[in-house]
Amino acid sequence: MAVMKFGGTSIGTAPAMKRAMEIVAAEKNRDVPLVVLSACSGITNKLIRIAEKAGESCLEEAMALSGEVREHHHDLVDFLINNDTRRKSLLEKVDAYVAELDVLIKGVDIVGELTARSFDTFCSFGELLSTTIFSEAMQEAGYEAVWLDIREVMITDDNFSAARPLESLCETNVKKAVKPLLEEGKVVITQGFIGSTKDGKTTTLGRGGSDFTAALLGAWLPSNEIQIWTDVDGVMTCDPRIIPDARSIRVMTFTEAAELSYLGAKVLHPDTIAPAVKQNIPVFVLNSLHPEAKGTVITNNPVTLEGMSYGGLVKSIAVKKGQCIINFRSNRMLGRHGFMAKIFEVFARTGVSVEMISTSEVSVSLTVNESVQLEELLAELRKMGDVEIEPNVATISVVGDNLRTSKGVAGRIFSAMKDVNIRMISQGASEINVGLVVEGDDVSKAVQSLHHEFFSGNETSGIFETPANKR
Structure with missing residues (x-):
């Protein structure tokens, strides 16, 4: 059934x-x-x-x-x-x-x-x-x-x-x-x-x-x-409102789909993935306007995924607009254990969720939703150090399994972004996501460049054209 x-x-x-x-x-x-x-x-x-x-x-x-x-x-x-x-x-x-x-x-x-x-x-x-x-x-x-x-x-x-x-x-x-x-x-x-x-x-x-x-x-x-x-015809390589020629991804893993949904892709709700993963039930994302289209199958089934390896290349590009950067700096961070915990205690206490983070020895940059009330948070942070706000930015997430361990992919990402001012970079715990923050006005240019880099050639044809998701 x-x-x-x-x-x-x-x-x-x-x-x-x-x-x-x-x-x-x-x-x-x-x-x-x-x-x-x-x-x-x-x-x-x-x-x-x-x-x-x-x-x-x-x-x-x-x-x-x-x-x-x-x-x-x-x-x-x-x-x-x-x-x-x-x-x-x-x-x-x-x-x-x-x-x-x-x-x-x-x-x-x-x-x-x-x-x-x-x-x-x-x-x-x-x-x-x-x-x-x-x-x-x-x-x-x-x-x-x-x-x-x-x-x-x-x-x-x-x-x-x-x-x-x-x-x-x-x-x-x-x-x-x-x-x-x-x-x-x-x-x-x-x-x-x-x-x-x-x-x-x-x-x-x-x-x-x-x-x-x-x-x-x-x-x-x-x-x-x-x-x-x-x-829409399944999970797309990018938001078709930004990239009209975005393509449907034929097959992807649960991990990739979950990552995309948390990073701003609109097709699936994040909680959708968890029950399916628990029972290893394949999830098909299909288009009711074109029911004959094959759409996307999301699965961890090795038989379905067989032949669909893409060499660590990008599967999709997710965009989350309406963000702002909070830059925090304090010399007291240098060599002092527990200081970062105090910073995040402020976020927890004021109920503000962090989207992306990048740190150095004396500073930390974070992105949060621009619509969130930040007055109390900023007042608390200013008691601890210097705070700067950069509004009207967007996070762009490049997603693909084992992305972190694939040689040359990072170079291609940054080469594609050579004409865009990158405000933040984040890559760490997730093996399948490289996160970038750009100014809101640069979103379209950045995404178009990345999409052209990874999805315009023949090298990705297997991701989209191999008939591996027949139901």
């Missing part, structure tokens, strides 16, 4: 949802799928705005946005459902969810406070609506599809908006409630992103939670494979 996760863009419109149904139907002919859906594209953001407007007592705006949510899903039903009786019944289900949403809006408006618990409830409606319509459409198309409320299975802690599953309990629930349906040959349609506490309060797993849900369900079943359906 396979777990198939469809992101918001893959089901965001009626034609897209119909295309996703066809993909599921084709998979049903090969294996019995468990289908995990996100909310339709744009709906979660709209629900967040509704929640915020309700909390600000902007009742009229919130209700107008709720009407837009209703209209979007009515349009899906009208396009996908032909049977009048089924269409009427499904529209009533949609209206019932929107009525619940409206009640929540009015309740928050009256109280004048948006709690974390209420916020998660607002956000849950997107997945509940998309899966309800999808399952009904599958049934009308003649498939034995079953709608499953994931909140009955995905039991989490009460850390609202970033809840974590109680894994042993969830695994038991999956084997009792989900696996028997799949073994009976039924297509199970359920939600990503949401869960519930033991006492039934709706929670969310945070952004990217649908990928996480799919991977967890795949591990708990366990499934033969996890398919992540998105709107």
Whole structure:
């Protein structure tokens, strides 16, 4: 059996949802799928705005946005459902969810406070609506599809908006409630992103939670494979918005994929990798707009990886914009043990996460997210030494297995960057990543030069053209 996760863009419109149904139907002919859906594209953001407007007592705006949510899903039903009786019944289900949403809006408006618990409830409606319509459409198309409320299975802690599953309990629930349906040959349609506490309060797993849900369900079943359906042809050599001719990577290791996701690649959520690694389940990243494309398979299976060695060359280039550099300098660092620990105690105490670090005997440079509130952090650091801030920078990470031990690769990286001012360099613990920091205005030039260096020749053809990821 396979777990198939469809992101918001893959089901965001009626034609897209119909295309996703066809993909599921084709998979049903090969294996019995468990289908995990996100909310339709744009709906979660709209629900967040509704929640915020309700909390600000902007009742009229919130209700107008709720009407837009209703209209979007009515349009899906009208396009996908032909049977009048089924269409009427499904529209009533949609209206019932929107009525619940409206009640929540009015309740928050009256109280004048948006709690974390209420916020998660607002956000849950997107997945509940998309899966309800999808399952009904599958049934009308003649498939034995079953709608499953994931909140009955995905039991989490009460850390609202970033809840974590109680894994042993969830695994038991999956084997009792989900696996028997799949073994009976039924297509199970359920939600990503949401869960519930033991006492039934709706929670969310945070952004990217649908990928996480799919991977967890795949591990708990366990499934033969996890398919992540998105709107690009797999994991790319670079962000196609920066490099229009970026290429799809045919196969990569779990380590490479995890590194890329932490370094800014948008295809996979970092937590997606862990459950798959645990069970060594291959993860396929596929394009719902072009389902015939082979996409990317992420695996540690030596048979699949056989013949795909690339001599330590780069697999992908990840970019993370919106960063700033904090340069700290103090002569007290020289030869003094424990001083670095004190610096990082300040970061821990103020809740600021470090992205990249480079050190010398008397100075340390770090990158952090530019949107983070830094006043308290900087005030504390200035008590210990001199501090300088460099805003509007970006980290560029060159990723590939065993990169650190491959001769000549570093030389090629820096040769390609000869016309770009590099503000920081970091290479150390990770064997598969060389990190650079450049000024924001230089990102496009830097990435284009690196991509041309490593992906324009014939030497990398095996990475992308060897048919090693046939499913």
